[in-house]
Amino acid sequence: MIVTTIDRLTDYKDIPYAEDIKKFIADFKKTDMQTGRYDIHGDNLFAAVSRYDTQPKEEREFENHRKYIDLQIVLDGKEELYWAPVDTLTMTKDGFSDGGDCSFYKGEALSSVTLGGDQCTILFENDAHMPNCNYEKVESVLKIVFKILA
Secondary structure (H helix, E strand, O other): OOOEEHHHHHHOOOOHHHHHHHHHHHHHHOOOOEEEEEEOEEEOEEEEEEEEOOOHHHHHOEEEEHHHHHEEEEOOOOOEEEEEHHHHOEEEOOOOOOOOOEEEEEEOOOOEEOOOOOOOEEEEEEEEEEEEEEEEEEEEEEEEEEEEEE
C-alpha cells in the first residue's frame, strides 16, 4: 500500500496513467459529475465514482484484487481504510475462482489510513483493505476508486 497525495502521484513511476488520473480528478472537481463508471482508457483504466455513508468497522470485511490496482481517494467527507497483508487473513468469499476480481477476508488490521482531501491510497494484489469505515462517526462521502489494470 502506498499513501500519498494526488500532487505527488507522478513521483511513483510504477503507477501507470498518473497524469490521466490527476486530470480526471481536476476535471471532476470543476463539474457536477454523477456517480457511476467513467472509462478513461477502457478496461485499462476507469474510475468508479460513488456516494455512500461510512459504516462501523465491525460491519465491513477486507477485500483484495488481482486484475486491478486500486487508487482510492475521498473528495468529500472522511473515511478510515484498514490494511493487512492478504496472507495474514482468512478468506470468507472467493471471488477469483469464478473469474471475478474481488475476494473477501476476515482478520486483524495491521494499520489504517484516514482518507479525505487530496490524500489517496494505492493498493496492490497483496494489499487486503477494508474501505468505507467510519472515521470517528458516520459520514457521507464522495469517493473515486480508479481501477488500473495490473
